[in-house]
Amino acid sequence: MASSADQSVALVAGESSGDLLGSRLLAGLRAQMPDLRLHGIGGPHMAEQGFVSDWPMDQLTVRGLFEIIPRYREIKGIQNALRDKLLQERPAAFVGVDYPGFNLGLEEQLRKAGIPTIHFIGPQIWAWRGGRIKKIARAVSHMLVIFPFEESIYRQAGIPVTYVGHPLAEVIPMQPDMPGARWRLGLSEMTRVVAILPGSRMSELKHNGPGFLEAARLLRQRDPSLQFVTPMAGEKQMVFFNSQIEQGGYQDLQIKLVLGQSHAAMEAADAVLVASGTASLEVALFKKPMVIAYKMIWASYQIMRHMGYQPWVGLPNILAREFLVPELLQDAATPRALADAMWQQLEDHAHQRRLVHRFTEMHHTLLRDTSKESAQAVSEVLQGRRPGASRI
Template sequence: MLPSDRLHGTAVSNHQSPITNHATSAPLRVALVAGEASGDLLGAGLIEQLRTRYPDAVFAGVGGDAMRAAGMDTWHDASELAVMGLSEVLRHLPRLLTLRKHLRARLLDWRPDVFIGIDAPDFNLGLERRLKARGIRTVHYVSPSIWAWRQGRAAKIGRSADLVLCLFPMEPPIYAAHGVDARFVGHPLAEMLALEPDRSAARTALGLPHDAPVLAVLPGSRLGEIARLGEAFLDAAARVAAAMPGLRIVVPAANAGCRAAIDALRAQPKFAALDLQVLDGQARTAMVASDVVLLASGTATLEALLAKRPMVVGYRIAPSTAFLVRLFKLMRVDRFSLPNVLAGRTIAPEFMQEACTPENLADAVLHWFRDPQAAEAVQPVYRELHLQLRQGASATAAEAVGRLAAPALPALEAAEPRP
């Protein structure tokens, strides 16, 4: 347990001693918890921007390499929280509950000015609620998908977080309806991807011919997704290839386990003649290099939008889950893929559950290949949405956190968010 060193004006850190802010007897203390790679990157960007405003600030909590490099004292590594799937969560539940209990005690002893839970809602929201009850200001960074599932959760999230930082513009109004303070800060991916992606460079990087039609196929980054979607996606790709001589197909695999699952599907006799290249990672490069993308619903659809590529979206959930979703009317939107939700209309054909068949997927993919004018018509929409999401997410988030955590502290002038 850390000593209550705030009383003595010092801070425990693996890094150099902070410069004391002359307006206060102690530096700003910021605790953060990130549970996976995407959260680690978000946390690092936020730390860097907070440090430009409060150079003496001290950061501690749970994070990965990026947050450590940004100057955070990591009490636990983010990998300790990174578990996926119901069976894995259940297996690790006792350890996770013990970790959260010890972390809560350490945070209450350290008394940060603000606690920021980055995504990982199952772990962070409960922790935030208990810290908030003890008088610590709390922020939840990355809203769960309340726009799609059970919007009433917004009120529950508000009981945990004083402030919710949202990546998408349709989220704050839902929170406002439940009296919860939420701010749209933009999406970091919109900063990372160029407004004008370089298809030629991407094809060169992947060794693809510049004059051939290319289809990128992304059946998901988790084994369960590949099990439910992989065969249908490859079957659809085979149908497209039969109608388009010379088609090149690239399939990025998120990790070694996903590659093994994809290779097992590819080994089926019906796919033996398919001109298919499995990649280790490089999903973003594959999208930029392609003419059309066939992919599972999720964050990858946002990347395809930012890559300015026509896409077809498919998704299947476990039949039992689908039954419960329909029975209790848990899904509150007519469209489920992010590009369509952001645009407020269908710009990417999407097929859910029983409609996610090889025939439907292949027909929609072939439409994009056969109608270049339709593919060109969505480009201005993609660009407009890209600009809408490009709000300087880390800087905007840091400004909102600073106003909540340190309203009395003078903040240094920070650069305006990039247009």
């Protein structure tokens, strides 16, 4: 086998959550193969591991079935250009980090050309679009999954799979340090804190922001001492959300906007109003009460709600197999409903204690040395071995 100095591995992460997850894999891979050349598309966390992004990750970040239409030609052009680059380079392997709409199509073409393909984080076929399993079988040489129940799904479909645990379970402490987080963010320890997380994408801010802000106003009417903190994924998002605050007349709420630091905001909070997605799982790992909410354009929602296989959309509820925390989606996510649900999360102390217990159990279930486990699986693919075969 060629030395790692002679090899390259290409990766694609299309959004901030994938960038963080991908960085954990790269940290383990760097430890095993320090000279490996790493490039593709990724963000700042992956760059910290020596990853070189051939295109800015922001050019891929979009969510929703109809929201992608105006950007389809641009994104398809990037996919084609990257495909041609990789077919010429022939990396030792390609790793698609989540972002299945882009990565599975690319993986199918690369695998057909003889390049091993690894998909890190299985698409949520257990939640919706189960027919994707056939495309995955064609596109993916090996699947790395982050939830334990996913292994049997892929094995039954004949897809090689390894459960590597969830990287966030390693990053987030088992015992949150609320006073320390409040000190870091400049928040008072004397009054309650509500973290508001309307999403990291511009489209999410557009659809979720106004309702989340009005809910905050209603909560402040019930408790004038409440503090609000909102982490922003980037400068562009901060400017946009600040404009929503000004245009809606919410300056009196004195919401503390911080760049990044989403984990500090969650850790500092008594309760969190969070857009559905990976962030809701992060809140659960911080053992916090929450309300999960989401809005998107009407047409996208009508299609997606008919494609779901189970009654939950929030990851904490999916993992628990019950409605541990409220979910308010689309028309149900009115400011009044959000405020009422959040108030209950703040006031119901027995519920809070139950959540701490359940979320702690969840944390232990997801906790593995994900960086090492995922890197080991990738390393074995590079060596031409089936991951896990030597460990059975």
